[in-house]
Amino acid sequence: GHGMVDETQIEDLESFLSQSLMGYHHLFEPEKIKDILQIPTEDLDFFNLENMEDIQTLITALMERPSLDEKKRYLESLSVEKYEKVVRAYFHILDSTILASPNHKH
Numbered sequence: 001g002h003g004m005v006d007e008t009q010i011e012d013l014e015s016f017l018s019q020s021l022m023g024y025h026h027l028f029e030p031e032k033i034k035d036i037l038q039i040p041t042e043d044l045d046f047f048n049l050e051n052m053e054d055i056q057t058l059i060t061a062l063m064e065r066p067s068l069d070e071k072k073r074y075l076e077s078l079s080v081e082k083y084e085k086v087v088r089a090y091f092h093i094l095d096s097t098i099l100a101s102p103n104h105k106h
Contacts, residue, residue, distance in 0.1 A: 010047055013056060017093040020063050027071055028087055041088045055089045058082055 058078070065071045075083060 009049075009052060013047075013052055013089075014093050014096060016056070017059060017089060020059060021090055021093065024071075024090070027068070027075060028090070032083070033087055033091070036084050036087045037091060041092050044088075046088060046092075051085060054082070055085050058086050059089065062086065 062071055062074055065074050075086065078086070
């Protein structure tokens with residue numbers, strides 16, 4: 001088995017993230033995003049249980065920073081690996097949220 005997370009957990013995380021993260025683009029540096037997303041998240045075993053728990057912790061901590069400046073500082077304090085997790089999760093959610101909107105049924 002691939003150690004995949006069950007779907008409901010991903011959906012929970014996605015709704016949690018999409019509520020939390022709308023409009024946070026400017027938190028991330030475009031250069032870093034480009035570097036990270038050069039390898040598509042789909043190509044990685046990204047949403048495994050361990051990552052999911054990590055991501056949830058990271059995002060929650062990010063949400064708890066009241067101002068944009070503090071959020072940025074928090075992101076800057078993360079290890080490269082953790083920063084990457086946040087970025088991947090964020091843009092994955094963004095994609096799937098866009099895809100899930102009614103006019104994009106596939």
